[in-house]
Amino acid sequence: MTVFETSGALNPEEHRNIIVNRVELDEIITHIENQDQYAVIQAPTQSGKTTLLYQIQSRLHQHGYGVVYLDLSSLDDLEPAQFYPMLCTEIQDGLGELIVDNTDPNLDPDKVTNQISLLKYLRLVAEKTQQVRKLVFMIDELGGLSEELTSPFFSTLRSFFTRGRGISNDREFYKKVMFIFAGNLDLDKLIQSKNSPLRNICELFKLNDFSQEQVLTLAQNLQEFTPEIVEVIADCVHQWCEGHPYLTQRLLGLIDKSHECRNASQDSLSGEIHKLVDKHILYGSDANLTHVLNYLRTSGDSYCQAVYKILHSQPEEQSEKAPHAQELILMGIIKRSSNQCLIIRNQIYKETLEIFLHNLPRGRK
Ligand SMILES: Nc1ncnc2c1ncn2[C@@H]1O[C@H](COP(=O)(O)OP(=O)(O)O)[C@@H](O)[C@H]1O
Ligand SMILES: [Mg+2]
Incomplete structure (x- = not known):
């Protein structure tokens, strides 16, 4: 039975086990x-x-x-x-x-x-x-x-x-x-x-995205995985989602339902999780990614160019004056790193934006 939930706001009673206390x-x-x-x-x-x-x-x-x-x-x-x-x-x-x-x-x-x-x-x-x-x-x-x-x-x-x-x-x-x-x-x-x-x-x-410990608390809801494996999964989920609340729930839900992950050895687990991310999130039709990409599609070329630059530039080139930075932060596409550089919010976004921008006609990026 899947306990993880991604369809809208969580109910404090019904979903109390899967609510991270912020x-x-x-x-x-x-x-x-x-x-x-x-x-x-x-x-x-x-x-x-x-x-x-x-x-x-x-x-x-x-x-x-x-x-x-x-x-x-x-x-x-x-x-x-x-x-x-x-x-x-x-x-x-x-x-x-x-x-x-x-x-x-x-x-x-x-x-x-x-x-x-x-x-x-x-x-x-x-x-x-x-x-x-x-x-x-x-x-x-x-x-x-x-x-x-x-x-x-x-x-x-x-x-x-x-x-x-x-x-x-x-x-x-x-x-x-x-x-x-x-x-x-x-x-x-x-x-x-x-x-x-x-x-x-x-x-x-x-609101900040979840910390590594908070992701681990959430991952402890996974059924039938040993505590050591749950820790490995939590680390891996954190590497992909960096605490993004919806994506964290989504990926944990996919892992919970996956026979391949259940049967995987500790060494092959991250490869199996990678496959789930590819199949269901990056190349599936994920609600959150659709929302983000639609925003970029309709916002005009300069937004795509701004994201492209942040995706590909060296950190020192990323100044506070980067075009559209404030809007892209509000949309949750980019964030500031601990040393105040602008970076893409998480690994899933990095990969999806890479694919999205690569497929844009020349001149739009
Ligand atoms: N405190 C939380 N703990 C665990 N997951 C959460 C939490 N808050 C949000 N989520 C995840 O994010 C999704 C969206 O939450 P929601 O409250 O609707 O966000 P928003 O109102 O910012 O759009 C939820 O369905 C759930 O998957
Ligand atoms: Mg809301």
């Missing part, structure tokens, strides 16, 4: 308990943002928090007049019985049609959840917000934050609300650029 989980929980700044989780697609949000939700539920998970990708392309009521309906449904005495004035999501009424609505929600220590609204897939809505929405959140630090009598209601944002868009820019409404009111948490 250091960022404790850091974010401590932040929520002690700080008022909103939290921002940034990582490329399929790096575990949603899984982490679910874990945060499950931890906080046990400690007197009201937590609501909101996925903006389900509300994308909505006009403001539809977006605000839908968002507030989700908030209200998510809080359920935590809202007490919903009368005079009562909370009516359908009446929330713009940023001003959103501010009032959230303030009232905070007042009507007396039993709750803090309200935590987790906003996932931030990139799903339409351009028209981005600025007014974040400005509302800024006013909310500022009122929590203000001197009015009702500041406790504003202070009680914490937002956590997650996405693969340039949140750095959003929270640092001079004109951004989120400037200085957020703390950024970037």
Whole structure:
């Protein structure tokens, strides 16, 4: 039976054996308990943002928090007049019985049609959840917000934050609300650029790929392999994926199902794993690689050229000013090495990009 899972976010209960506990989980929980700044989780697609949000939700539920998970990708392309009521309906449904005495004035999501009424609505929600220590609204897939809505929405959140630090009598209601944002868009820019409404009111948490020890913990879920062999497998998986959360699960899942790996000697194991990578990931149709290559296909020649250069240049040629570096980092295609050079994120990406760029018509690379 395969325990490894790659189809979407992991459930903290159902998948607890195959969830790697990341250091960022404790850091974010401590932040929520002690700080008022909103939290921002940034990582490329399929790096575990949603899984982490679910874990945060499950931890906080046990400690007197009201937590609501909101996925903006389900509300994308909505006009403001539809977006605000839908968002507030989700908030209200998510809080359920935590809202007490919903009368005079009562909370009516359908009446929330713009940023001003959103501010009032959230303030009232905070007042009507007396039993709750803090309200935590987790906003996932931030990139799903339409351009028209981005600025007014974040400005509302800024006013909310500022009122929590203000001197009015009702500041406790504003202070009680914490937002956590997650996405693969340039949140750095959003929270640092001079004109951004989120400037200085957020703390950024970037998710790192799994360490070698974390990969080993995950590999210990492999059935019917001896502990020594599990260690060899974990090393090999780490060499290929360098801790990429999705790819690590994918490769371990393939190994778990492979008779050849099960019957292999310690010496031939890495060759068998290599074959699995070739057949199912590099030359199969892997969801993550498809996503990465589609991005490059549609981003234009200069992106392919930038990747080509990083793939083939000597480390000293790789400066911080490399073209498109920031976007390629956000997409999770490249990363910074310990000495700050730009490198491809892992061995699987190196090989797939090599094949992809090799097959591009001349001039595109
Ligand atoms: N903490 C974790 N431990 C183990 N595997 C994980 C973890 N987080 C993510 N993964 C793997 O990555 C995949 C994508 O996770 P997800 O949370 O949907 O990422 P994101 O929201 O960043 O796109 C999961 O299906 C799983 O294979
Ligand atoms: Mg997600």
